[in-house]
Amino acid sequence: MSEATTPTGYKIALDCMGGDLGPSEAVAAAAIAVREGIIGPNDTLILVGHEDNLRQLATDNRIIKSKRVAFKHAPGIVQPDDAAMTVLKSKRDSSMLIALEMLKSGEADVVISTGNTKALVAAGTIKVRAMEGAERPALAAIMPRREGHFVMLDVGANPEAKPEHLVHNAVLGSIYAQSALGIQSPRVGLLSVGTEEGKGGARINRTHTLLKAMGDKINYIGPVEGFDVFGDACDVVVTDGFTGNVILKTLEGLVYMVRDMVGKKVKSNPVYLAGGIAMFPLLRDLKGKLKPERYGGAPLLGLAGLVMKAHGSSNKQGIASAIRLGIEALGHDAKKRMQVALAEANTVISSTPVEE
Amino acid sequence: MSEATTPTGYKIALDCMGGDLGPSEAVAAAAIAVREGIIGPNDTLILVGHEDNLRQLATDNRIIKSKRVAFKHAPGIVQPDDAAMTVLKSKRDSSMLIALEMLKSGEADVVISTGNTKALVAAGTIKVRAMEGAERPALAAIMPRREGHFVMLDVGANPEAKPEHLVHNAVLGSIYAQSALGIQSPRVGLLSVGTEEGKGGARINRTHTLLKAMGDKINYIGPVEGFDVFGDACDVVVTDGFTGNVILKTLEGLVYMVRDMVGKKVKSNPVYLAGGIAMFPLLRDLKGKLKPERYGGAPLLGLAGLVMKAHGSSNKQGIASAIRLGIEALGHDAKKRMQVALAEANTVISSTPVEE
DSSP states (O other): GGSSSSTOEEEEEOOOOSSTTTHHHHHHHHHHHHHHTTTTTOEEEEEEEOHHHHHHHHHHHTTTTTTEEEEOOOOBBBTTTHHHHHHHOOOOOBBHHHHHHHHTOOOOEEEEEOOOOOHHHHHHHSSSOOOOOOOOOOOEEEEEOOSSEEEEEEESOOOOOOOOHHHHHHHHHHHHHHHHHHSSSEEEEESOOOSTTSSSSSHOOOOHHHHHTTGGGSSSEEEEOOGTTTTTTEEEEOOOOHHEEEEEEEHHHHHHHHHHHHHHHHHHHHHHHHHHHHHHHHHHHHHEEEEEEETTTEEEEEEEHHHHHHHTTTTTTHHHHHHHHHHHHHHHEEEEEHHHHHHHHHHHHHHHHHOO | OOSSSOOOOOOOEEESSSSSSSSHHHHHHHHHHHHHSSTTTTOEEEEOOHHHHHHHHHHHHTTTEHHHHHEEEOBBOOOTTTOHHHHHHHHBBHHHHHHHHHHTTTTTTTHHHHOOOHHOOOHHHHSOOOOOOOOOOEEEEEEESSSSSSEEOOOOTTTOOOOOOOOOHHHHHHHHHHHHHSSOOOOEEEEEESSSSOSHHHHHHHHHOOOTTTGSSSSSSEEEEEGGGOOOOOOOOOOOOOHHHHHHHHHHHHHHHHHHHHHHHHHOOOOHHHHHHHHHHHHHHHHHHHHHTSSSOOEEBBBBEEEEOOOTOOOHHHHHHHHHHHHHHHSSSHHHHHHHHHHHHHHHHHHHHOOO
8 A cells, every 4th residue: 555655755753752651662663564564665754752762772673774764853751641731831842742843844744643642632733733624623533333443533632513623524534434444435424312303402403404515525324323333324423522532431431341340250250260261262352342443543634734643552563553544544645635625515614504 | 218208199100101012011010119119108100001901901910909009091102213393293192291291280290201212301391391490401311330320411301501501410410319329429520521620621611610619519529531430430420411312322332232242253153152151141240230221210300390211121120110210319308409409509600700
């Protein structure tokens, strides 16, 4: 896939310092990306962080001599519990903020970061300007369903989305689902509390009217309920950053609860223990399936540059997967197509009268 | 508990026609309620529906001669997929609407219904006036967590709740948690996307300010994230009817997905099959634990009369449990205490300046 990138190649800035497993995991991920051809021959992977440290790790991982690997020094580190405002005000020398500055100046085409989500969303929104036609970015997560996966957005960037933002999320998520899930014409659903028209309040109704007015510009299937999203109702679930974030975190909480319950039960009773051992492969599969963001990366869509958030606990495979998703999202003229789609959406938004 | 009811007793109207399992299950539930003393000696359980049919079922269940059982004829039936507006306009003779009319006129103190949630919420809101001090009702569900249960409200009555509605939900939910979960001073959390102040947008911030200003009138612990609700963070989770409904239905969807995955895996591989059989009691426990509304009833709080929604698929035990929850919620002067708490909340709301 990435072999077909532009002749000059993409410049991928990897924030190596923010993950729970530290820079050694990030550099190990870089080595996977180089060896497995995730990084194309003309692309450059720029490792951002404490340079001496990163060069030593690159030597250990035998990628120090690769012409596809470069370094950018950043002495500071964003901690997992740093408040967004603290990071913006007093951590300008951090690997996260320096990587975002590189994106803004054109030194990088995409930033991959395992850093603290709130800081990344806030810094990404403030440091990198909005994509032409967009107003507020949206974080797009890939979630499991019965068969395969779907995209849900926004999972946390813009908690009070207006109807026009939700329409932007719909077109951006649709184009992202094409690159990330390989679906030609992704079915887009609007998360609501009922599938009858008129349910969900004025904000949802206006969004529904606008999405219908988009006609064949988008494969809009109508409102969907929470009950449907793990079935096969649609490929892109559109919601605001408050609801999406709450769903994502509630599911995480539920997965941990189930895991703990299974663990306790298995210990409490020999019958469960025997069953537990036999069921181990199934439980592992379930856990993998239910783990949010298993695809490794959630892009912040709607910015002039691409910011890809990887889970803080990502291992090298997870980070390499986020690098792959980032490069795929850069390909196929996605940015140009997103701008065209946003312009079309804005035409529909401004020409569709608000119903009384 | 119910032995301590008022000397004149409570009048409980049971809408017998709306459940998936039909009137035979509702009347069987009535028999449990009478035999197990859920209905106190001075209380009356009024079976609402097709009277001839109900009298025959009451004979079969040997409660036809009980002086604690009465009948109210209603020829119409609300179907599970009837739109709310259809019910309000053309099903005035249904057991659901006649039961609500009884509540309004004082013929009943509480309505228990397994009928279609949307119709019940709409008809309850329109037919029964708001409780003094409240504006919009909220549906309160009892949900499982690692240990025990918590109350979440609103799970679907008022999708676009304003800060004052969320404060009302907090005080109503707090009093309900006392009767339903037996917790003296329930810890109240406001569902948000971060626990730092300033997260979650203007609506959440204003609500947070108001709840803090309530002082010792409520045991408010601050914002909670979706991640925390299945832990032991708080006993009452306050949110709007859009987010709460989406969470409830998403969890239902997830539970079904897990059940199907387990079923498929177990069939696909003899190793899983052996494990599956040994794990059967665990899976059944998990399913019970994760099933939303396992407590059988979710009250519509904030109305002048009490409406208790039971799950459409409730069996006789579930319906009997809803009857018990309804009687408990009538007890302990709950209505009076809710009115006092709402008045206190409204004083705080009107005297707390909106921050710029």
